[in-house]
Each structure stands twice: as structure tokens, then as C-alpha cells.
Amino acid sequence: MIIKYIRPVILILALVVVFSFCAKKESDKIEKGKIEMGIKKQSFGKTPDGIDVDLYTLTNANGLKARLITYGAILVSLEVPDKNGTPGDIVLGYDDLDGYIKENPYFGAIVGRYGNRIAKGKFKLDGVEYRLATNNDENHLHGGIKGFDKVVWQAETVQKKEAAGVKFTYLSKDGEEGYPGNLPCTVIYELTNADELKVRYEATTDKATPINLTHHSYFNLAGQGTGDILSHQVLLAADYYTPVDEALIPTGELRPVKDSPMDFTSAKAIGKEVDLVKGGYDHNFVLNNQNGTLALAAKVVEFSSGRIMEIYTTEPGIQFYTGNFLDGTITGKAGKVYKKHYGFCLETQHYPDSPNKPNFPSVILRPGEKYTHLTVHKFYASQE
Ligand code: GLA
Numbered sequence: 001m002i003i004k005y006i007r008p009v010i011l012i013l014a015l016v017v018v019f020s021f022c023a024k025k026e027s028d029k030i031e032k033g034k035i036e037m038g039i040k041k042q043s044f045g046k047t048p049d050g051i052d053v054d055l056y057t058l059t060n061a062n063g064l065k066a067r068l069i070t071y072g073a074i075l076v077s078l079e080v081p082d083k084n085g086t087p088g089d090i091v092l093g094y095d096d097l098d099g100y101i102k103e104n105p106y107f108g109a110i111v112g113r114y115g116n117r118i119a120k121g122k123f124k125l126d127g128v129e130y131r132l133a134t135n136n137d138e139n140h141l142h143g144g145i146k147g148f149d150k151v152v153w154q155a156e157t158v159q160k161k162e163a164a165g166v167k168f169t170y171l172s173k174d175g176e177e178g179y180p181g182n183l184p185c186t187v188i189y190e191l192t193n194a195d196e197l198k199v200r201y202e203a204t205t206d207k208a209t210p211i212n213l214t215h216h217s218y219f220n221l222a223g224q225g226t227g228d229i230l231s232h233q234v235l236l237a238a239d240y241y242t243p244v245d246e247a248l249i250p251t252g253e254l255r256p257v258k259d260s261p262m263d264f265t266s267a268k269a270i271g272k273e274v275d276l277v278k279g280g281y282d283h284n285f286v287l288n289n290q291n292g293t294l295a296l297a298a299k300v301v302e303f304s305s306g307r308i309m310e311i312y313t314t315e316p317g318i319q320f321y322t323g324n325f326l327d328g329t330i331t332g333k334a335g336k337v338y339k340k341h342y343g344f345c346l347e348t349q350h351y352p353d354s355p356n357k358p359n360f361p362s363v364i365l366r367p368g369e370k371y372t373h374l375t376v377h378k379f380y381a382s383q384e
Contacts, residue, residue: 083306218343225336
């Protein structure tokens with residue numbers, strides 16, 4: 001009697017399981033244009049010296065989500081749909097503030113006062129020699145020991161018809177990490193309904209100073225922590241790059257990329273020639289557009305997810321870094337272990353060591369002038 005009913009019962013149970021799995025998959029999908037745009041503020045804990053850190057979640061009408069914190073003006077996650085409409089977090093990072101405070105290789109951070117290296121932490125300006133904090137052997141890297149990535153920024157929300165945003169402000173004081181001049185800075189992140197993440201920078205100063213602000217997300221368009229980024233296809237709008245010495249300081253030369261592994265003028269897989277570059281890519285590319293208008297700098301395609309990212313910038317350079325120093329010792333979000341090449345950075349910027357390279361575009365901001373920089377990350381997915 002019982003045996004007679006066992007098979008149909010098992011069949012019904014199996015159907016229920018399959019059906020609820022499919023229903024869940026469907027509900028994971030994002031319905032374009034149907035989500036309520038918005039900004040949510042929450043606590044993200046306190047720094048060891050007791051300063052409150054806030055988390056802002058920006059959502060656009062298509063369900064893209066950017067989460068930003070006031071510590072380092074860090075983008076802690078960025079959820080973007082894949083070709084099936086399923087969202088995935090495409091930037092490396094940590095689950096909590098502690099992770100960012102203990103050891104952060106600049107995941108998602110705003111880098112300043114000077115992104116990348118200044119040789120021997122020294123430069124001369126208007127006849128005066130300045131000495132900066134050195135934190136990369138004998139060189140100065142990404143603003144020094146306590147750069148803009150390690151300070152708590154003030155924040156206010158920015159709500160527009162077609163965008164949700166956060167405006168971060170920070171006053172870098174005269175003498176901070178060795179730099180001259182009080183430098184009030186503003187960084188506005190906006191998530192638009194055209195599926196763009198815009199980063200807009202502004203600063204002024206009361207003494208002449210070098211400045212080079214950038215954003216340092218490590219991307220993996222297949223999803224953070226899912227593997228290496230070597231099969232991502234990259235195109236860079238750059239016919240020249242700045243070769244570096246052993247310590248990654250530019251030699252001053254602008255060298256054509258043609259016939260070298262540096263040639264990304266047509267899209268190619270990151271992994272195609274990465275082994276021909278000592279340590280991996282960690283180079284500044286000289287963008288073809290040098291007139292300060294917004295122009296395409298990079299396009300990255302990841303075939304398995306279909307995700308595509310385009311980067312537009314007003315800056316003259318872009319640092320292409322392939323996560324060469326990640327070595328499996330960092331456990332990031334959702335317990336993922338980050339190994340070599342698990343993320344890539346495309347940092348829009350002026351060239352490294354410009355304060356010591358008179359032939360590079362100037363990075364000096366003077367009283368009465370305004371520093372501005374706009375970078376736009378545009379996301380979409382392709383079925384191919
Ligand atoms: C930049 C530098 C790299 C490295 C990373 C952070 O991309 O060019 O050499 O310092 O930041 O680890």
C-alpha cells in the first residue's frame with residue numbers, strides 16, 4: 001500500500017525542489033528600469049581612534065548597486081548584472097572595516113594627494129626642495145604612510161533625477177605627508193540610470209603643490225574572488241606608455257606600444273603576453289586624448305558573464321595594474337582568497353613621478369586654480 005504511493009510522492013517532491021530553485025533564479029534577476037533609485041545610509045563601525053564610519057548604498061533604476069564608505073572614500077562593492085540579468089559584485093574588498101584598516105592594498109580607495117610613485121619621496125618646486133613620507137622602499141607611493149585612502153571623509157548625499165550619489169570632502173592640511181599647502185578636496189561618486197559610475201574630483205590650494213587623485217578599484221568582471229582576470233579582453237586608447245626602472249619609476253621616456261606586449265590598441269586578453277612583462281602589467285599608459293576633455297580610455301570585456309566596462313576620463317594617463325602583488329595572503333569578501341592576477345586596476349591619472357619629470361604634463365596646482373578630474377565607468381552586458 002505505502003510502496004504504491006512512494007514513487008508519486010518522490011516525484012512531486014522533486015518537482016517542488018526544481019520549481020523553487022528556478023523561481024529563486026528568476027527572482028535573483030534584475031528587472032531593468034523597475035527598481036526604485038535610492039540612497040541608504042548605515043553605520044560601518046568605528047576606526048581604532050573612535051571615529052564613526054558610514055556606509056552609503058546607491059541603487060539605480062536598473063538595480064545596479066554601489067556601496068561606499070567614508071573611510072578612504074572606498075567603493076566596497078559594485079553590483080552589476082551579467083548577460084542573464086543576474087547581479088554580481090565585481091570589485092575586490094573586505095566584508096568589514098577591520099579588513100580595510102588592517103591591510104588594504106588600496107582596494108576601492110581614493111588615492112591622494114599623489115597617486116603612484118614619486119622617486120625617493122623628493123621633488124623641487126619654485127626652488128624649494130620638499131621631502132615626502134616614503135612608504136615604498138625609498139620612494140613615496142599613493143600619498144605616503146597615511147594617504148587619502150586611510151582618512152575618514154565627510155559625506156553628504158547627492159540625489160538627482162537620473163543619478164544617486166555621495167559627495168565626500170576632505171581637507172588635507174599644509175605639511176601632511178610632507179606636501180605644501182592646505183588642500184580642500186571633493187570627490188563625488190554618482191551611479192546613473194545609464195549604468196555609469198561617475199567619479200568627479202575637485203581641489204584647491206593655498207600654496208603650490210603637486211596633486212594627482214585617482215580611484216583604485218580592483219575589478220573582476222566575472223565576479224570578485226572567482227578567479228584570475230587573465231582572460232579579460234582589454235583595449236587601451238594609448239599609442240605610448242611610460243617605461244619604468246626596477247623600482248617602477250618612469251625613466252622619462254614616452255615609448256610607442258607598437259610591436260610590444262604593451263600594445264592594447266586592439267583588444268587582447270590580459271594573459272596573452274603578461275608573462276613577457278616582468279612581474280605583470282604595472283604601467284602608466286599615455287592616453288591618446290591629451291586635451292582634458294572626456295574621452296574613451298579603456299574597454300574591458302569578460303565573455304563568460306558578458307559584462308563590459310568602458311572607462312572615459314579627462315586625465316592624460318591610465319595605470320594598468322594586474323594585481324601582481326596579490327599573493328593569496330588576503331581573504332576578502334565572502335571568504336574569497338585573492339591570488340596573483342585576481343583583479344585588475346585601471347587608475348586614471350597623471351603620470352607617475354611627474355613632479356620630477358619636466359617633460360610630463362604638469363601636476364602642479366597653484367593658489368587661485370582649480371583641480372578637476374572626471375572619470376566615468378560605463379557598464380553593460382553582451383549576449384555574445
Ligand atoms: C598601483 C601601483 C602598484 C601597486 C598598487 C597597489 O597600481 O602602480 O605598483 O603599488 O598600486 O598595490
